[in-house]
Amino acid sequence: MPGRSSLVARLFWTSLAGGAAAFVYGGPALAATGACLALIGLHRLDRPRRIRRLVRATIRAHAATLALRRRQECFVDAYGNRIDDGWVREREYFAERTVLPALDARGYGEEGDALWDTILTTIERIAAAHPLPDIDEAPEDGIAYERFCTERLREAGWNARPTRASGDQGADIVAEHGGIRLVVQCKRYGKPVGNAAVQEVAAALRYWSGDRAAVVSNAGFTPAARKLAAATNIELLHHDDLRDLVPARAVGPGTAPKKAPRGKGRAEARSVLAER
Incomplete structure (x- = not known):
């Protein structure tokens, strides 16, 4: 060795x-x-103790995100079974992409395989122990949840308004801040959100001439939704993320191409908002 x-x-x-x-x-x-x-x-x-300390420190640095992912990716199905497949995948992904590289960077890379189960157990323990806001804070009704998300965006400084129930073309909220237009679809679900929501908000991004688009949910997202979101540059957010959301133009390979004049599309979008 x-x-x-x-x-x-x-x-x-x-x-x-x-x-x-x-x-x-x-x-x-x-x-x-x-x-x-x-x-x-x-x-x-003393090497084993140093390695365990590094593992704990690396995981604790991401404890808030891991705790949120754990909540999002676990749900109870219609038969009363707890489904945590998404969280198991998320936990292994974090271990492989974050914890193991941290060990390797400190010269402990050869220990990774032997510590794999310990790493996963430590992730579970730290994520479960990290405090999160009360899950019941978000209303269960779909329309009320949209208003709840709108208020979160306003608290972050966005000029956010819900769209009309009909004719929204996949957008529940349109928000502007710092010259950036954000198109949002809200999903109050009891299980992970699928890629249909990503497809809808991607279409809404063009319809509303937006700069960024996001699906916001209290739940997690399926692997298919995550894959499509990465390809189309759609943000997948929990509603707790909205209070800290800052305006920035989307970048990356999936970014929607800029259109030179936004005239007609932007004017139509404003007129719909004005009617609201």
Whole structure:
């Protein structure tokens, strides 16, 4: 193993150098060599504790997001069964893409496989223990939930207005701030949101001549929804994210192409909002 080979190499070269020094300087050099070998051994014995501490620190740095994902990705189906498949995938994704690279960057990469189950257990424990806002804060009624999300956006400084129930073309809220127009579809679900919502808000983005588009939900999102959102540059948000949402133009390969004059489309969108 790389870690054991490195330890053996350090012990060998320290012993070799110390032996040569002891041959010249005698007892003091021999004592110093023994102290160095003892420190190397103690450092090796402390390695598991350092690794566990790094794992915990890495996970705790993302505790709020993990706790939210855990809430979003777990639900009870129509038969009373708790479904946590999405959370299991999210937990493994985080471990593979965040925790293991952190270990590798500190020279502990070879420990990852042996610690895999421990890492997943630690993620679960920290995510479960992190406090989250009361889930009942968000209203269950769809229209009330849209108004709830609208208020969250207003608290963040957006000029947000719900669209008309009919003719919204996939948008429940249109918000503007800092020259950025945000198109939002709200989904108050008891299970993860599918990719149909992503398709609808992607179409609404063009209809409303928006700069950004998002699906906001109290629940999580299916793998298909996440994949489509990544390809079309649609944001998938929890309603708790809205209070801290800042205006910025969408970037990336899926960004909707800019249209030179926005005249007619923008004017039509404003007229619908005015009617509201």
